[in-house]
């Protein structure tokens with residue numbers, strides 16, 4: 562595939578107000594971005610080394626990456642890496658030699674996952690080529706008893722009127738976003754614990770009525786949905802259930818499911834994960850099996866199409882998306898972005914005042930757009946002042962990062 566032209570950097574198309582607020586960096590000890598670089602990434606390296614019996618050479622590469630991330634300067638990709646030039650344009654030329662903590666946080670996180678793939682041998686040649694370092698964790702989750710319980714609960718939805726079932730499936734997809742294995746590594750160490758807080762609603766913005774109003778009525782079967790997916794397993798399964806509902810009830814004729822072209826952010830979904838999820842559903846009992854069969858048919862006849870665009874793993878905001886991707890979003894009836902990272906990339910990874918209108922920060926987007934996200938990082942827009950006050954009154958800023966709150970935001 563030819564290399565795409567280098568995109569403009571850091572939201573050049575984004576002009577809601579001047580000047581734009583600062584981009585988040587990872588250099589402030591005690592901040593959430595700093596903790597991700599200093600604690601979450603080392604924990605991920607340790608987990609990857611534990612989960613797979615990599616050989617000594619791979620282990621040395623993992624140790625070297627850990628050392629570089631914490632104490633060294635950013636190294637470029639090997640000269641023969643297939644995406645060397647793409648990453649040079651995306652920032653390795655500019656940032657090489659700098660501390661991982663001093664460059665935009667979105668960039669350093671994204672590059673961390675790219676470098677982890679190098680360390681584990683994903684790009685080969687050699688025996689580890691194409692071996693997903695996160696697969697053991699993803700499979701464990703997909704086959705966990707909690708997943709069985711969630712699939713069994715589908716039987717209770719069967720008797721509901723279609724509208725109520727659709728609402729339940731939308732909320733399942735939204736809250737499924739808590740199933741993010743990188744986040745759980747931090748949650749296990751206490752960084753993401755916490756409760757909703759008295760007086761603060763779990764849904765900090767709810768444009769679900771507007772979202773439904775943008776989809777064609779049932780039975781018409783004409784719309785196209787772009788679903789920019791996030792995590793595999795217990796997030797992707799409810800995403801796929803919603804997709805099946807929208808196709809089966811004729812809201813949509815087609816769904817373009819954007820997943821990652823390679824393993825990323827621990828549990829982000831790849832095409833292999835889509836197949837695992839559909840097989841998991843088809844192999845279950847009760848209503849779940851029907852969803853699995855229908856999704857398999859939709860994949861086979863093209864109503865459900867999996868996309869793996871390189872920009873899905875770019876360290877850049879969606880304001881910098883290349884023209885081919887913009888054209889696909891422009892042609893869709895609606896594009897839905899799932900999850901925290903996609904939200905950061907959609908609105909820009911900046912210190913926005915929380916009441917900055919969502920419509921302003923997504924004004925650059927070429928079509929109707931929605932975000933379904935649980936809150937797991939500092940970036941937030943589109944709050945009304947009363948909601949912001951209620952959240953702040955909980956006394957801690959944990960609502961921003963603890964995964965206890967969620968939002969549905971839409972710009973038509």
Ligand SMILES: O=P(O)(O)OC[C@@]1(O)O[C@H](CO)[C@@H](O)[C@@H]1O
Nearest residue numbers: 597741744900901902903937938
């Ligand atoms: O995108 P997701 O899966 O909802 O969340 C990704 C995440 O866990 O990773 C990033 C920090 O490393 C944050 O954007 C967020 O906390």
